[in-house]
């Protein structure tokens with residue numbers, strides 16, 4: 417893939433996020449009240465999250481005011497406010513859009529599954545049909561491909577906390 421440039425990469429990321437949201441919606445509806453995910457629940461918003469630069473660029477473009485403010489305290493995501501709500505929710509990265517769903521992925525040819533411990537009311541994830549889970553891999557690969565096109569194959573990532581102050 418040729419370097420799309422910053423504007424087209426940003427548009428690509430916005431479209432990818434929109435597609436992810438469309439695909440997540442029926443899964444969220446399917447698992448319904450068994451999911452404990454809600455505004456203010458932030459156990460998954462850990463401080464160590466890193467994202468590809470192309471996703472960081474969306475936060476930079478849409479939330480410069482947040483990035484010019486003080487980061488939240490260390491120990492959890494710097495974007496959480498005092499009520500544990502995400503301050504960049506509309507531009508949050510891909511990984512934050514699928515958290516809480518039953519997840520499935522392949523590891524050395526073996527399928528693995530997991531779910532947030534808060535969402536165990538969904539039942540044993542191993543018993544779910546594949547269509548009831550979010551499949552990790554395809555969207556990560558698309559983001560990696562556009563990042564690689566932007567930086568010549570480096571695949572640069574940045575810590576969310578590092579976006580503050582410049």
Ligand code: SF4
Pocket residue numbers: 460461462465493494495496501502503504505508509512576
């Ligand atoms: S960006 Fe928002 S949703 Fe993602 S980990 Fe940080 S606070 Fe949570």
Ligand code: SF4
Pocket residue numbers: 451452453454457458459460461515516517532533534535
């Ligand atoms: S994934 Fe878990 S910790 Fe995160 S919002 Fe959902 S229930 Fe809360």
